[in-house]
Amino acid sequence: MNKITKQNLITYGIVIAAYIILEILMLTGNLSSHLKGLLVPMTYYAVIAVALNLCVGILGELSIGHCGFMCIGAFSSAFFSKATENSLPTAPRFILALIIGIAMAALFGFLIGIPVLRLKGDYLAIVTLAFGEIIKNVINSFYIGIDSKGLHFTMKSAMDLEMEADGNVIVNGAMGITGTPHNASFTIGIVVLLVSLFVVQNLINSRDGRAIMAIRDNYIAAEATGVNVTGYKMMAFTISAAIAGAAGVLFSHNITTLTASSQYFGYNASIMILVYVVLGGIGNIRGSVIAACILYLLPELLRGLNTYRMLIYSIILIVMMIVNWSPKIIAWREKTFGKSGILGFILRRKKEVA
Amino acid sequence: MSFLTYLINGLSLGSIYAIIALGYTMVYGIAKMLNFAHGDFIMVGCYIIFSVSAALSGNSVVGIIVAIILCTLLGVTTEFVAYRPLRGAASPLAVLITAIGVSYLLENIALLIYGADIKSFSSVISWEGVSFAGGQLKIQGVTIVTILVSVVILTVLQLFINKTKQGQAMLAASEDKGAATLMGINVNRTIALTFAIGSALAAVAGALLCSAYPSLSPYTGAMPGIKAFVAAVLGGIGSIPGAMIGGLALGIVEILSKTYISSQLSDAIVFGILVVVLLVKPTGILGKVVQEKV
Numbered sequence: 001m002n003k004i005t006k007q008n009l010i011t012y013g014i015v016i017a018a019y020i021i022l023e024i025l026m027l028t029g030n031l032s033s034h035l036k037g038l039l040v041p042m043t044y045y046a047v048i049a050v051a052l053n054l055c056v057g058i059l060g061e062l063s064i065g066h067c068g069f070m071c072i073g074a075f076s077s078a079f080f081s082k083a084t085e086n087s088l089p090t091a092p093r094f095i096l097a098l099i100i101g102i103a104m105a106a107l108f109g110f111l112i113g114i115p116v117l118r119l120k121g122d123y124l125a126i127v128t129l130a131f132g133e134i135i136k137n138v139i140n141s142f143y144i145g146i147d148s149k150g151l152h153f154t155m156k157s158a159m160d161l162e163m164e165a166d167g168n169v170i171v172n173g174a175m176g177i178t179g180t181p182h183n184a185s186f187t188i189g190i191v192v193l194l195v196s197l198f199v200v201q202n203l204i205n206s207r208d209g210r211a212i213m214a215i216r217d218n219y220i221a222a223e224a225t226g227v228n229v230t231g232y233k234m235m236a237f238t239i240s241a242a243i244a245g246a247a248g249v250l251f252s253h254n255i256t257t258l259t260a261s262s263q264y265f266g267y268n269a270s271i272m273i274l275v276y277v278v279l280g281g282i283g284n285i286r287g288s289v290i291a292a293c294i295l296y297l298l299p300e301l302l303r304g305l306n307t308y309r310m311l312i313y314s315i316i317l318i319v320m321m322i323v324n325w326s327p328k329i330i331a332w333r334e335k336t337f338g339k340s341g342i343l344g345f346i347l348r349r350k351k352e353v354a
Numbered sequence: 355m356s357f358l359t360y361l362i363n364g365l366s367l368g369s370i371y372a373i374i375a376l377g378y379t380m381v382y383g384i385a386k387m388l389n390f391a392h393g394d395f396i397m398v399g400c401y402i403i404f405s406v407s408a409a410l411s412g413n414s415v416v417g418i419i420v421a422i423i424l425c426t427l428l429g430v431t432t433e434f435v436a437y438r439p440l441r442g443a444a445s446p447l448a449v450l451i452t453a454i455g456v457s458y459l460l461e462n463i464a465l466l467i468y469g470a471d472i473k474s475f476s477s478v479i480s481w482e483g484v485s486f487a488g489g490q491l492k493i494q495g496v497t498i499v500t501i502l503v504s505v506v507i508l509t510v511l512q513l514f515i516n517k518t519k520q521g522q523a524m525l526a527a528s529e530d531k532g533a534a535t536l537m538g539i540n541v542n543r544t545i546a547l548t549f550a551i552g553s554a555l556a557a558v559a560g561a562l563l564c565s566a567y568p569s570l571s572p573y574t575g576a577m578p579g580i581k582a583f584v585a586a587v588l589g590g591i592g593s594i595p596g597a598m599i600g601g602l603a604l605g606i607v608e609i610l611s612k613t614y615i616s617s618q619l620s621d622a623i624v625f626g627i628l629v630v631v632l633l634v635k636p637t638g639i640l641g642k643v644v645q646e647k648v
Contacts, residue, residue, distance in 0.1 A: 115633050126587050130625035137622035271454055278451045314458035325448035326439040
């Protein structure tokens with residue numbers, strides 16, 4: 001067993017161990033209902049953090065619109081689940097919804113990737129932000145209904161659908177989709193997370209993954225060696241969007257009223273995921289999962305502090321960034337604690353990862 | 355006539371975006387960082403004017419001056435405490451995330467002090483405005499003042515950058531920090547000055563924004579901040595006339611699409627225009643194309 005396989009297995013091991021511990025806590029009744037409600041969100045935020053890390057850390061392109069793909073996955077799957085709620089049994093319906101959510105997000109990832117990946121650096125970042133906002137706004141003005149004559153679609157209002165008496169409005173503009181069946185469970189979330197980890201970690205250690213990282217490190221050199229730069233960029237971006245779509249499916253099947261609101265799908269939400277990725281370590285997939293779980297739970301667990309919680313969170317964020325990244329502080333730490341001892345060991349490990 | 359009214363409203367909103375975008379573009383040009391907290395400086399400026407005016411029973415001139423001074427201090431302090439230690443960090447994302455942290459911090463401090471409810475902001479401009487063509491075309495005072503202020507700011511900034519030593523130092527530092535240091539320019543101080551100017555402009559923009567749209571909450575600055583950033587990118591980031599053009603274009607498009615197409619989709623249209631422009635001209639309307647050396 002080589003080093004890479006070992007590292008990958010450790011990542012799966014951590015996820016599975018956390019799952020078992022939480023399940024035991026749940027069965028023995030040690031988990032409050034508030035905490036139980038946080039478990040599924042924790043898994044989908046971990047999934048989308050993995051997706052974003054593929055884009056930011058491995059492909060090296062900053063995306064601040066990833067929640068847009070999550071939004072597409074959420075709405076397409078919720079639409080499917082609502083439309084077939086009475087005609088399909090639960091298990092196959094959810095699997096189909098998952099596939100549809102992932103496929104739609106991948107399709108849009110591909111379509112958006114064509115223009116976006118022509119740009120570079122901060123310009124690319126702002127265009128991903130723009131697409132994220134466009135997706136959110138366009139979905140907010142969709143009205144889709146279903147009746148005996150089939151599907152009705154308009155962008156004006158629910159009245160303009162002109163449906164028969166037996167009609168059922170599924171997507172109701174800014175009011176979104178209400179009553180999607182709650183099919184996502186903690187177990188399903190963990191399975192989706194493990195599959196995403198499997199896909200991303202194997203991609204990174206494959207021939208394609210090495211090509212993608214070569215583009216990240218120096219695209220001119222990569223191109224000169226015969227790497228198909230556009231093709232590999234598209235591939236990484238599409239896979240990243242698809243995984244974000246999977247997170248969206250979990251999201252929509254865990255919430256009663258799904259709306260394309262800024263809180264969940266706006267640029268602020270995308271930035272929150274970016275915070276997970278950066279604090280977990282750019283390019284470090286395991287770090288993303290751990291950071292997503294901790295940082296998602298942190299403000300929720302600080303709820304006791306009420307109004308001060310986000311204040312504390314923001315101060316922790318600033319201090320952590322400065323302590324972790326400031327060149328002067330890094331130099332000071334190395335001088336004071338040296339390269340030996342536990343701290344020195346942690347520092348060295350960090351450098352190797354970076 | 356109504357089209358003309360909308361156009362002028364668009365120009366006014368565009369002028370506000372332009373003033374914010376000037377701050378964004380200057381900071382980006384020199385520090386190469388997206389200052390996500392810039393929009394929140396606007397909000398801070400608004401709350402200061404709101405509080406000072408309330409304390410002085412409606413004297414908004416003092417409020418504006420205090421807001422400009424305090425926002426300038428806030429900008430310089432933020433730069434010194436949060437951004438300067440991260441200059442030269444291994445990843446440019448580090449300072450971006452710190453800026454996001456600052457943005458959260460400012461929003462939550464405002465939330466603690468003023469609460470989440472929306473305050474109604476009384477306009478700092480008491481002038482009623484003028485009407486043409488027998489009252490058919492009415493232009494509000496705040497609209498005229500906004501457009502005039504933005505023109506004055508643009509002119510002064512252009513003169514400052516091109517004619518003064520400090521302005522030239524800014525240009526040099528944005529071009530090449532190492533070379534600028536060798537020429538005896540204090541790069542750190544120049545960046546601090548840029549933050550000071552940008553934050554002062556944010557306070558001015560805040561006063562105008564809340565006079566035109568008189569509702570004030572801790573999140574007032576976020577969306578205009580992002581739109582202004584889009585305007586700066588649209589015009590070509592780092593370029594001062596570009597920020598002006600981008601801001602005006604964005605304001606006009608937003609108001610016209612809100613009126614004639616759909617208020618729901620106006621943001622999508624605004625962002626759509628950014629996408630289209632960047633695809634045709636990847637560095638924005640007035641942006642410089644920097645050839646990459648191999």
